[in-house]
Amino acid sequence: VIVTFLSDYGLEDEFVGVCHAVIAGIAPEARIIDLSHGVGRHGVLEGAVVLRNALPYLPAGVHLAVVDPGVGGERRAVAIRAADDRVFVGPDNGLLAPAVEVAGGAVEAVDVATSPFRLEPVSSTFHGRDLFAPVAARLAAGAALAEAGTPVAVDELTPLDIPAPRRADRVTYVTAVGVDRYGNVQLDVDHATLTGAGLRIGTELAVDGRPARYARTFADVAEGTMLVYEDAWRRLALAINRGDAAAELGVRPGDTVRIDTVRVAQP
Amino acid sequence: VIVTFLSDYGLEDEFVGVCHAVIAGIAPEARIIDLSHGVGRHGVLEGAVVLRNALPYLPAGVHLAVVDPGVGGERRAVAIRAADDRVFVGPDNGLLAPAVEVAGGAVEAVDVATSPFRLEPVSSTFHGRDLFAPVAARLAAGAALAEAGTPVAVDELTPLDIPAPRRADRVTYVTAVGVDRYGNVQLDVDHATLTGAGLRIGTELAVDGRPARYARTFADVAEGTMLVYEDAWRRLALAINRGDAAAELGVRPGDTVRIDTVRVAQP
Amino acid sequence: VIVTFLSDYGLEDEFVGVCHAVIAGIAPEARIIDLSHGVGRHGVLEGAVVLRNALPYLPAGVHLAVVDPGVGGERRAVAIRAADDRVFVGPDNGLLAPAVEVAGGAVEAVDVATSPFRLEPVSSTFHGRDLFAPVAARLAAGAALAEAGTPVAVDELTPLDIPAPRRADRVTYVTAVGVDRYGNVQLDVDHATLTGAGLRIGTELAVDGRPARYARTFADVAEGTMLVYEDAWRRLALAINRGDAAAELGVRPGDTVRIDTVRVAQP
Numbered sequence: 001v002i003v004t005f006l007s008d009y010g011l012e013d014e015f016v017g018v019c020h021a022v023i024a025g026i027a028p029e030a031r032i033i034d035l036s037h038g039v040g041r042h043g044v045l046e047g048a049v050v051l052r053n054a055l056p057y058l059p060a061g062v063h064l065a066v067v068d069p070g071v072g073g074e075r076r077a078v079a080i081r082a083a084d085d086r087v088f089v090g091p092d093n094g095l096l097a098p099a100v101e102v103a104g105g106a107v108e109a110v111d112v113a114t115s116p117f118r119l120e121p122v123s124s125t126f127h128g129r130d131l132f133a134p135v136a137a138r139l140a141a142g143a144a145l146a147e148a149g150t151p152v153a154v155d156e157l158t159p160l161d162i163p164a165p166r167r168a169d170r171v172t173y174v175t176a177v178g179v180d181r182y183g184n185v186q187l188d189v190d191h192a193t194l195t196g197a198g199l200r201i202g203t204e205l206a207v208d209g210r211p212a213r214y215a216r217t218f219a220d221v222a223e224g225t226m227l228v229y230e231d232a233w234r235r236l237a238l239a240i241n242r243g244d245a246a247a248e249l250g251v252r253p254g255d256t257v258r259i260d261t262v263r264v265a266q267p
Numbered sequence: 268v269i270v271t272f273l274s275d276y277g278l279e280d281e282f283v284g285v286c287h288a289v290i291a292g293i294a295p296e297a298r299i300i301d302l303s304h305g306v307g308r309h310g311v312l313e314g315a316v317v318l319r320n321a322l323p324y325l326p327a328g329v330h331l332a333v334v335d336p337g338v339g340g341e342r343r344a345v346a347i348r349a350a351d352d353r354v355f356v357g358p359d360n361g362l363l364a365p366a367v368e369v370a371g372g373a374v375e376a377v378d379v380a381t382s383p384f385r386l387e388p389v390s391s392t393f394h395g396r397d398l399f400a401p402v403a404a405r406l407a408a409g410a411a412l413a414e415a416g417t418p419v420a421v422d423e424l425t426p427l428d429i430p431a432p433r434r435a436d437r438v439t440y441v442t443a444v445g446v447d448r449y450g451n452v453q454l455d456v457d458h459a460t461l462t463g464a465g466l467r468i469g470t471e472l473a474v475d476g477r478p479a480r481y482a483r484t485f486a487d488v489a490e491g492t493m494l495v496y497e498d499a500w501r502r503l504a505l506a507i508n509r510g511d512a513a514a515e516l517g518v519r520p521g522d523t524v525r526i527d528t529v530r531v532a533q534p
Numbered sequence: 535v536i537v538t539f540l541s542d543y544g545l546e547d548e549f550v551g552v553c554h555a556v557i558a559g560i561a562p563e564a565r566i567i568d569l570s571h572g573v574g575r576h577g578v579l580e581g582a583v584v585l586r587n588a589l590p591y592l593p594a595g596v597h598l599a600v601v602d603p604g605v606g607g608e609r610r611a612v613a614i615r616a617a618d619d620r621v622f623v624g625p626d627n628g629l630l631a632p633a634v635e636v637a638g639g640a641v642e643a644v645d646v647a648t649s650p651f652r653l654e655p656v657s658s659t660f661h662g663r664d665l666f667a668p669v670a671a672r673l674a675a676g677a678a679l680a681e682a683g684t685p686v687a688v689d690e691l692t693p694l695d696i697p698a699p700r701r702a703d704r705v706t707y708v709t710a711v712g713v714d715r716y717g718n719v720q721l722d723v724d725h726a727t728l729t730g731a732g733l734r735i736g737t738e739l740a741v742d743g744r745p746a747r748y749a750r751t752f753a754d755v756a757e758g759t760m761l762v763y764e765d766a767w768r769r770l771a772l773a774i775n776r777g778d779a780a781a782e783l784g785v786r787p788g789d790t791v792r793i794d795t796v797r798v799a800q801p
Contacts, residue, residue: 010305011278011545017303018324020300021324024298024326025324033554035548036545058552125484181546216658217659219607234657277715279572280572281584288593295593339751340753391751396591
């Protein structure tokens with residue numbers, strides 16, 4: 001059985017290692033795949049998008065995700081079974097929602113805050129270790145979801161609030177959902193959605209007022225030029241060839257970006 | 268069999284990966300759990316505390332730890348069996364001592380500097396690869412401790428020198444033993460030890476002269492306010508809500524911190 | 535079966551995790567060892583040297599390496615079987631060449647750009663996920679090399695262009711091939727090659743005009759002093775005791791360093 005693990009813990013400290021140890025102790029046969037621990041601190045939106053994008057590439061199993069600014073507070077902790085039988089474990093703050101959607105939607109959910117699988121005493125700051133990792137491990141080891149906690153109606157699960165793209169004739173507003181270490185900015189929109197805006201290769205754009213070009217890849221524009229392109233997740237993204245688009249535009253996950261169509265390329 | 272691995276090697280270079288490869292070559296059945304490789308360079312105290320704290324969460328096995336400022340010099344290299352049968356491998360510089368204590372104390376130890384398990388030629392700078400990883404792997408694969416080196420009396424093992432908390436009526440001096448990536452500072456003292464100082468929730472303190480409050484969690488104090496709280500390892504820690512306590516106070520592992528009780532909260 | 539994995543993806547993003555997931559999905563029995571993902575971005579030379587140096591410590595298997603500035607362009611993507619039966623997978627840009635040489639040289643190679651093992655659609659930017667990881671996984675799972683792509687003559691594989699050391703009487707020019715996180719600079723030359731230059735322990739040198747000393751280890755020179763020493767890979771390296779030689783000299787991988795013999799130590 002596979003347990004995938006995403007968090008904002010980083011790798012400087014022992015947080016990730018201790019969660020691995022807890023899982024290995026409870027479910028020695030489970031294989032843990034670290035999807036990423038470099039999600040920005042408290043970056044629920046960013047983590048949710050990473051998990052959603054990656055899901056089609058992840059073997060089915062238990063998907064543990066911990067980006068949890070509300071740890072120790074009132075937010076619910078959940079385990080969710082999706083229509084395709086994948087199981088998700090984490091805080092109920094929207095982090096899991098887009099991936100659950102990709103997995104066909106939630107069909108069963110439990111509140112695990114007082115799960116019999118938790119490690120006592122549960123600390124107020126490290127639920128990854130005390131709550132989420134042991135629940136994920138027990139589920140990976142074969143426990144039924146219903147044993148992990150108390151039932152929650154699936155329509156009461158917290159959605160992730162990403163504003164949908166808004167489009168007028170030549171102007172589109174889209175949400176930035178991720179920034180990679182090169183400063184490339186992923187937008188929550190795909191090519192098809194923007195086609196109406198005349199997004200043909202070579203089209204001249206303005207991104208937050210700055211000249212850009214819709215291109216297939218970095219090498220198609222001059223160094224220092226901004227481009228909009230379809231990234232490896234089939235979403236549109238912003239980049240500057242050999243530069244850092246996020247820094248240049250001051251864009252962070254959750255921000256809205258304005259894209260103007262300046263001149264449509266001729267076919 | 269589990270091999271846990273802690274070091275100050277970082278993940279930018281190939282040091283950790285090569286040690287993994289060496290272990291996998293010698294003990295293909297062993298599972299390696301990276302506890303942390305983000306210990307500050309040469310941070311023996313910091314690494315020792317991480318290993319000690321995490322130990323109760325680690326499946327029993329071989330615990331490899333390499334924070335080794337004296338590599339290539341005179342310091343002893345050891346493998347130690349503890350009362351609970353856990354085995355520890357690393358430099359004899361105090362790094363292993365607190366964890367061995369938690370494991371019930373040392374019952375058998377060997378000097379592995381010229382271990383038959385080492386990889387020849389042993390480099391003068393990378394004993395993780397040439398000495399500690401192969402010794403850990405052979406022990407994980409079932410070799411007896413006595414085969415790994417020459418006997419060392421357990422009372423000759425190097426202890427870790429952490430000054431104990433000193434307490435007067437309203438003043439306590441404690442040692443900072445760790446700083447996480449958020450700047451939270453772990454202190455080498457638990458709640459019970461400080462209870463005599465009136466450390467009730469809400470008590471006003473001064474930490475190195477700066478106002479602070481004993482609180483249950485971050486959200487209980489205003490943004491920018493310093494707090495003392497019980498952390499996930501059941502030790503006391505310093506933090507600034509939404510801030511960086513270590514940077515603010517200029518505290519690093521090994522430093523002494525002064526805590527004054529200013530006004531005890533009423534029950 | 536072992537799959538080793540080296541890249542310049544870093545660990546901040548999900549690139550490495552997704553490749554792990556792809557491999558685990560295709561070859562569940564394969565064990566993945568992360569050699570390093572901290573190679574400098576687009577650092578083909580640096581990555582090639584890391585892989586070559588580490589190879590003798592890696593269990594035989596499939597060696598996946600992705601440092602790929604030409605991704606999406608014309609460069610060939612290959613899988614190579616070496617004389618010792620190790621298999622290498624990656625871009626044909628010199629990255630694999632020195633390791634293949636250590637493995638006895640290439641005996642069979644295929645172009646995998648349109649491999650039947652690739653994941654469709656292949657993105658233009660993430661060949662690690664769509665091409666190299668699935669090819670490596672299928673080979674690890676037992677597929678024959680010939681099934682992975684179309685034959686390439688082994689003498690048409692791209693070599694890595696590292697200038698050989700040039701030596702006059704008292705002056706040697708060598709190539710810097712790596713910089714670790716401490717600023718130590720690995721040179722592409724071994725002790726034997728420089729022996730003619732009188733490189734006895736204690737010999738006074740000048741490195742790019744700056745005084746240095748040939749020493750066995752850091753502790754043999756004063757703090758702040760530059761030394762040339764034999765590193766853990768049996769190559770010569772530059773360091774400053776308690777300092778950062780790369781920063782001080784402004785040296786990066788690929789740069790040429792001049793070493794003058796100033797005064798040979800007496801035996």
